[in-house]
Amino acid sequence: METSLPNALLADPGLQTRAAEALERDGDRAPLALRKAGIDPDLAAAALTLADLRRHARAKFGDLAPRLYFTRAGLEQATRWPVAQRRAARFAAAVHEVTDLCCGLGTEALAFAQAGMAVEAVDMSEATAGYAAANAAALGLPVRVTVADALETPLAESAFADPARRSGRTRNFNPADYSPPLDPLLARLRTARFAAVKLGPGISHDWIPAGAEAEWVSVDRDVVEACLWLGEAAEVPRRASLLKAGEWHELTGTGEERAEVGDVADYLYEPDGAVIRAGLVAELAETLNARTGSEEIAYLYSDTLAESPFARRWKVGEVWPLHPKKLKPLLAERGIGRLTIKQRGTGIDPAALRRQLKLKGPNEATLVATRLAGDHVAILCAEV
Template sequence: MRTSLLEALTADPGLQERAAAALDRDGDRAPLTLRKAGIDPDLAAAALTLADLRRHARTKFGDRADRLYFTRAGLEQATRWPVAVRRAARFAAAADRVADLCCGLGTEALAFAEAGLEVAAVDMSEETAAYARANAAAAGLRVDVRVGDAMAFPVSGAAFADPARRSGAGRNFNPADYSPPLDDLLRHLSGARFAAVKLGPGIGHDWIPDGAEAEWVSVDRDVVEACLWLGEAAQVKRRASLCKAGEWHELTGSGEERAEVGEVADYLYEPDGAVIRAGLVAELAERLNAHTASEQIAFLYGDGLIETPFARAWKVEAVWPLHPKKLKALLADRGIGRLTIKQRGTGIDPAALRKQLKLKGDAEATLVATRIGEAHAAILCAEV
């Protein structure tokens, strides 16, 4: 959306409301509805695009999405609001002002401002900076948004950066291809007293600099991001932060420990993805008095059931060899017709296995295809 169209939309809240109503009521015919009302086609298209993006943004921002301005790429990279609020609180406990580098649509800057911080936000794109200003105005918050190179923006106190992870070719998974590249950004932020960098959740541990805290964040079992905390912000080596039903839980540790290996027990635990990515499976195993059955597999097993926000739990009912023909007969004997198949470490295709099993019956269960030692096994279980 061009800046001139953004300006036209921000100047006409009534058009935004009409576009949202037309999209809800008329669906694919909404453009025709607005054009028949005498609205310029380009402006109508921009208003409908915004209405559609706001509908999708409610997953991240809740009702506040209905008054913010988005682009597709900006919304995809934008931080979920509960995560941004929690991060802003950590900054606000250590600083009075923060530099928001690569600010994008400015949604993280809004969380900083709501937390009481003085915010100087910068983005290379003039159009993107215009969105950040529009969002600050819509939220009634004061944010100093500038157009410029994040790498030339002076940092000394507190600083946050969210480097672009998309290009014309799509999403960049290599931090060297971020804009700016992660290594360059980390060197720039070395001058900050208290800093953090938001990253994609697939970041490799070899990218974590010495002395940094690496945090992985999940929201309702979906791992949404990683964050490097630098300088005085680093408190531990590894942290897994989970938001479940609006409540936060944290697990910390070195990320270097290894859980003990033993046999399958009465209960199987599947650690949250943030725990696995942070390398904190051993720390969770200690909490649960549990162990793995294979050094390379993150499933944990324990004799007793311990409730935890950091893992899902299943009651183990049977352990079988991972042979499709034998499984077919064993499942048929139990009348299992609805089967959730999970796999880790076996390389099987759950969809292909399901076809081979030809399930029939009214019972329901979960089948975990995994390794016990070096052997492949199928564990029949029920979630508790």
């Protein structure tokens, strides 16, 4: 359960600033510094917790972080600000008002309001709703925040939901254990004309309802979330959306195609995790004129080098059997002392393999352990 935001802290921006400065300057001695300044210990602890959370929040919120209010659990589940802004823009292009269910700290509600939409943010927890209201006030955005049950709240023409995926300190991977559970939440969202629900990136395709669009989002190669788009919001069966160096890229398709299977080639491509989770490897292979070495494995091979935001690229050097005793002298002959080991489809433990190889030498390379036509192989390569 979230604790309420102390009113004394909310009303004292100066204390918030002093706490941030003390944390930066004094580190672990910051509590003592604030107590010596005559600040109540409980209030000092709350101010320092907020300062610490704001520091960690910069990775998700950038320059907005020092103005917002967080809890640890809320920050962990909060959407990255660029992702929330992009989703809000998609809503705002189609509708004018939105009900934000399970609003948490209010990240999505803030993005919707910033995009010019009329927003009602709803959360069952009065304490959590208080954080959402404080964040809306901090940014000067007109968000109406109410305390209510997501499954009973009347919806506007559009709706968004981000169900809680934690129980205390335990993360729930089964959507039936979300709060509220995914099935009744989807039934509720279907009553809106335009709707979406944010999910954990590990969501199984079995949970994707017929007619929905399933999108996976990655930020600088880190898959951060999945999103189901419902009703008029569904545009394509599958979408992979990637944010790299501040620029968005999208790949869409059915998620049902399969890439051609063939031999290893001059270049190896590793698709972004969002592409793999969305089942769009075949669509990517087509754009790269590439093939896979095994139907179940997402590495792609091509005779030509192509630029793509959707995959990392390696120049293939040599292909060897995946036998540690044979690999050790081969790597030693090439003076490879620094080796990045990647694996897919072999079940090996890269750390254990590295210990067996006892690497020495001045050179560096990447070893990809994978399957080709059913054989376990080691591909020595260098990233382009």
